[in-house]
Amino acid sequence: MKKTSKRLSAADYAYEVLKERIIELQYQPAEHLLEDQLAKDLEISRTPLRQALYRLELEGLVNKQANGRMIVTPVTLEEAREVFVVREMMEGLVAKEASERMSQDDLYRLEDTIELMKRAVERARSQDFLKHSEEFHGIIQECSHNDTAKRFLLQLENKVDRYRRISGYKNPAYALNTPLEEHIEILQFLKEKSSKEVEDLMRAHIRRSLKTIEETIATNSSSHSF
């Protein structure tokens, strides 16, 4: 993780690095995390490292076992479904709230991300598509002005990212047309301020994205312990 203008504490640094490594599967699910080893690796002491670990625990990316040892939270289809069911509700909620509060300027910003998504689809650049898709969802979350929902969604997003990795979203053949069309449709109803429709569409969008991940895992489930 890069640091910007503000100095980053060792604890924050460790948190960012570990989170990224877990999401990117550099640490395998269920793998043991040893404080001493990680501290030496990151060239910090155990004190700030532990802070980072405990934050990750509360976000559900690592688990403290009964004996005190930390492991990377295992991945299971069951948990993936849980995460997506909750995410479906939360994304539906913020979309509804955003629909009631969005300014014209916000709508323009959404249009921009969609334009960029279109270009990504044309070039079959799924990485870029994902980036702009996340911007799209991020703008909607922002416009909900619901900090509580935003906080939870951030935690869910971390887990979602890991499941995306596991399902092999990097594959260029990954279907991008469906999510693009769904985004366009959502924007349409956001413009009309039809909050109920927006909520329903957003929920269907998330529901469908879980299906995609489930299918990719089904065909692709050699490497991870499902």
Next chain:
Amino acid sequence: MKKTSKRLSAADYAYEVLKERIIELQYQPAEHLLEDQLAKDLEISRTPLRQALYRLELEGLVNKQANGRMIVTPVTLEEAREVFVVREMMEGLVAKEASERMSQDDLYRLEDTIELMKRAVERARSQDFLKHSEEFHGIIQECSHNDTAKRFLLQLENKVDRYRRISGYKNPAYALNTPLEEHIEILQFLKEKSSKEVEDLMRAHIRRSLKTIEETIATNSSSHSF
């Protein structure tokens, strides 16, 4: 530092104590929390105390300001509404899921809590009522078998408890009949496994409880900074 039957780490102990004090308004909203002072008070060192503070921060009960100082999260009507809106969705979700998975034994356990709630209403013991009401909701959450949802609901419950305190729920005149009837109705549909109705009723139940708190605050809002 005290210990119970199962050994409690100093960090866990500090977490529990601080959480309780914040919820019970022994620490005022927006009050400064000094590590050294708290550590001396709890008779532990700063190391485990800080762990506790960081956990509370992630749960939204304390906030770390830009200068690094910790304050008790301020209370606002706006946040209360956010918390309840999210809680409404989550309680609706777990109720729906529980409805699909509940055993006869679980239903009996719910009946028991309702019996105890009835007795509490008869005697106008709102403290007892609240306790059994939380058991009622806890059983439903448990039966959802959705750990992700349960984790979030636990965090929300902490904030809800504080808002209940602020609204002065201790008042014996506090109306208990409405929530009791709502619980009874929810149980009825749980027995019939009508998951859609269960979800709708639970959501209405939470929505109504926010209204109660808003009203109590409106008449009672001298002491806290709304």
Next chain:
DNA sequence: AAAATTAAATTTGTATACAATTATATTATA
């Protein structure tokens, strides 16, 4: 006296030493 500067104190952030616990290896015993 007001504003700016410096100095002292308070407070948070980190490293390290040690204590308590848990896991692993070794030995003893049947």
Next chain:
DNA sequence: TATAATATAATTGTATACAAATTTAATTTT
């Protein structure tokens, strides 16, 4: 050999000392 008991090593949990940063007080300058 298999099992239990014990010793050893590895790992987590806590306290403390010190460093870095921030706030408050004191001093100087205009």
